[in-house]
Amino acid sequence: DGGITQSPKYLFRKEGQNVTLSCEQNLNHDAMYWYRQDPGQGLRLIYYSQIVNDFQKGDIAEGYSVSREKKESFPLTVTSAQKNPTAFYLCASSRGQGAAEAFFGQGTRLTVV
Amino acid sequence: RKEVEQDPGPFNVPEGATVAFNCTYSNSASQSFFWYRQDCRKEPKLLMSVYSSGNEDGRFTAQLNRASQYISLLIRDSKLSDSATYLCVVLSGYNFNKFYFGSGTKLNVKP
Numbered sequence: 001d002g003g004i005t006q007s008p009k010y011l012f013r014k015e016g017q018n019v020t021l022s023c024e025q026n027l028n029h030d031a032m033y034w035y036r037q038d039p040g041q042g043l044r045l046i047y048y049s050q051i052v053n054d055f056q057k058g059d060i061a062e063g064y065s066v067s068r069e070k071k072e073s074f075p076l077t078v079t080s081a082q083k084n085p086t087a088f089y090l091c092a093s094s095r096g097q098g099a100a101e102a103f104f105g106q107g108t109r110l111t112v113v
Numbered sequence: 114r115k116e117v118e119q120d121p122g123p124f125n126v127p128e129g130a131t132v133a134f135n136c137t138y139s140n141s142a143s144q145s146f147f148w149y150r151q152d153c154r155k156e157p158k159l160l161m162s163v164y165s166s167g168n169e170d171g172r173f174t175a176q177l178n179r180a181s182q183y184i185s186l187l188i189r190d191s192k193l194s195d196s197a198t199y200l201c202v203v204l205s206g207y208n209f210n211k212f213y214f215g216s217g218t219k220l221n222v223k224p
Binding site for chain 2: 103
């Protein structure tokens with residue numbers, strides 16, 4: 001079955017550590033996205049990529065980094081520079097052709113301890 | 114101003130009721146519109162796309178008013194299983210490549 005997979009589902013990090021969240025899709029989608037959701041709030045765009053080896057900052061990119069070396073993979077690194085990293089992180093993909101909807105992974109819940 | 118705005122609710126309705134949600138968007142050049150459903154602590158899932166001509170899927174009807182820049186979702190004959198948060202989503206950006214999400218409207222359907 002085609003889909004988008006995020007791992008791990010839960011992640012605990014000590015303050016000052018970098019962590020990398022995995023996102024893999026086998027839908028052959030060109031576009032991939034990372035969002036952050038805080039309790040009771042909507043999704044905010046961190047980074048997005050329309051094509052391999054290219055990515056753009058979203059609205060809240062500070063303290064995060066990404067790479068897009070393969071079409072299937074779009075990992076997100078939460079660096080120690082991110083002041084408030086505890087949140088629900090969602091990865092999404094789409095065909096990237098204007099009208100196409102986005103499909104989401106199951107999310108990673110990151111907690112800083 | 115936010116790209117997409119929704120009434121956060123909650124909307125508390127009895128089973129069998131009809132309930133309507135509205136959403137407004139700020140970018141008049143936005144191209145595509147969607148309603149997603151999100152259950153507690155889960156990922157959003159596509160409920161339906163919203164077309165200029167309006168569209169219906171069973172008990173759900175979505176409409177788009179480009180002139181007033183708002184999108185609506187109507188749920189008829191509400192079921193307990195409809196309880197969730199409904200997210201309004203707009204595809205905008207320079208190359209229509211960014212999805213903007215409303216903060217969601219929470220629906221509680223009571224027995």
